[in-house]
Amino acid sequence: MFEKRFNLEVIAPQQVMYEGEVTTVRAPGVVAPFAVLAGHTPFLSLLEVGEIILRDPSPSTPLPEVEGSKPQYMAISGGILEVLRTGVTILVETAEWADEIDVSRAQSAKERAQQRLARQTPEIDVQRAEAALARALNRLRVAQHAGGFG
Amino acid sequence: MATLREIRRRISSVTNIQQITNAMRMVAAARFRRAQEAILAARPYAYKFDILLRHLASQMEMQKHPLLETREIKSVCIIVVTSDRGLCGSFNNNVIRRTISHIEDSYSDAEVNLICVGRKGRDYFVLRHYNIIAEHINIMRHLDYQHAVGIAAHITTLYTEKIVDHVDVVYNNFRSAILQEVLAEQLLPITPQEPEGDALFTEYLYEPTSEEIWKMIVPKHLDTQIWRILLDSNAAEQAARMTAMENATNNAEELIKELTLERNRARQTMITREISEIVGGAEALAEARG
Structure with missing residues (x-):
């Protein structure tokens, strides 16, 4: 149609x-x-x-x-x-x-955020770490569509 | 009249200056191209955001937002955007003069606080004991959106905690490579204007509620405005420096021409004098013999 x-x-x-x-x-x-x-x-x-x-x-x-x-x-x-x-x-x-997504950068951002969330100390801004993690995971997910496999 | 050696020395020093100004012109031209691309790329976003805010404001009955509330002006904050380095013509002077006249005209009774972006403005106002509450030096070289967010957050706090009742910005607006204009604009309170004759416009559906969208959009609007202003000022600065250095190079060229002429004349005078001395000496000898 x-x-x-x-x-x-x-x-x-x-x-x-x-x-x-x-x-x-x-x-x-x-x-x-x-x-x-x-x-x-x-x-x-x-x-x-x-x-x-x-x-x-x-x-x-x-x-x-x-x-x-x-x-x-x-x-x-x-x-x-x-x-x-x-x-x-x-x-x-x-x-x-x-x-355009830099997969290795997103990967390391993801790991950094996960580490920060894993050993929670009072000075860590949990909200910020979670937001960073969400962004990194999103980039990694979208990057799978690269190269026209959509 | 200057001696030949003095003129020669001046020519070589002007030539050196010319080489420097010419190099600076080329550097400014390269930076200008980048700055121009940045501001032209950023304008659509700032423009669309402005339209969006106006659409939304026209739909809201009660524009209840702390950043929209108008108060009696007892204390103001002025953001002065200058450059970090000199040799850019009247770029900084224009902003500084405009700031001072703006304070005299509008806020002679109010307490004035300055936020200085750029070293030149900071230096000027520090010397004259203005009340500077924040300074942002050397951010123009590597301009980042986060700088704008930081400044926006700062003035938002000042405004919502009622430390200041009004926020203005004075900066060079980039119009074209040869035209910059100094503008004094109001940042806070935000005054959304009516949409420009947008006949197509009708009521929206909102997701989530219009209030929540409004709450998110208003501070973002401030971020984008400041971001645009920083980029504008940066492009204008490079353009101003390019023009200033171009003029300096041309003036040096002219000076070299004049000095060369003077040098040739001085040399000719010296030669003429030597010849007449020789001739005079020879004649005296001939007379003595004869």
């Missing part, structure tokens, strides 16, 4: 990650993960650490990382998603395409 397309922008503080059309975008809402299709009602949602999935991307400015009609995966660490009648805008705090 021919699916309707809509405009999507994914913008990080330091760069525009994606600008173009998609048929679906999945995002990690703080209440629950959700998908947005064309014609969605105006909507505003906070996003948590997780993955954004773009289906059938066709960027208006070609990005080397985005090719063909394969779904594209992106790891984000929180943000906000806005649906307007004109399209969808996602503002993310940090974002990496699956191919």
Whole structure:
């Protein structure tokens, strides 16, 4: 079936990650993960650490990382998603395409966070360590989609 | 008139200066390109965030947030964004002068606290015994989003604990490579404006509630604003330095030309004098013999 397309922008503080059309975008809402299709009602949602999935991307400015009609995966660490009648805008705090993720760095970040959580001393900020762990695990999970195995 | 040797010495020293200014111009040009890319890449985010905040503000009946509350101004905080190093024309002077006039115009009765970003502003205001509550030196070289977050957190605390009632920022806004403008903007309280004639806009569905989104978005908005300001100032600084050094190099070139002319004239005068002395001496000898 021919699916309707809509405009999507994914913008990080330091760069525009994606600008173009998609048929679906999945995002990690703080209440629950959700998908947005064309014609969605105006909507505003906070996003948590997780993955954004773009289906059938066709960027208006070609990005080397985005090719063909394969779904594209992106790891984000929180943000906000806005649906307007004109399209969808996602503002993310940090974002990496699956191919860009530094797996060894995420791995060591994960181990560091786990160590900190394992031997809890009063001066350790548990919340921060848990957030770091969540980010590292998310990167590792999204990185598995690298190389177009989506 | 200066002697030949003095002129020669001046030419060689001006040439040395020219080499230095030219090298600095090239370094500034390289840094400028990077700074320009950074600010241009950061603007979409800051811009979209601003729009989002306005949309949301127009939907909220009661904009209850500690950072939006307006109070009588008894104490203000001004963030002064200058550079760490000099030789960038009137870049720092403009900011400093604007800061002082801003204080005189708007806050003559209030207690003024300064947060200095950049060594030049800090040095100036320390000497004149202004009340400096924080300084951020040498952050421009390796600018990081966390710097903006840190400054935002600081002024948020000052504001919510009612230590200050108003926060402004004075900085150089980057317009283009040849144009920077000094701006004084209000940071706190945040004043969300009405959306710009956005006819398409209608009510949102919220997830979670609009209040929770609002609570998260307002401080983030401050982060992005400060981040943009730091990047703006950095790009403007490099552009200003590039222009200043370009002018210095050109002036040196002109000076060298003038001095060369003077040197040639002095040399010619000396040669003429020597010849006339020789001729005069020869004639005197001839007369004595004859």
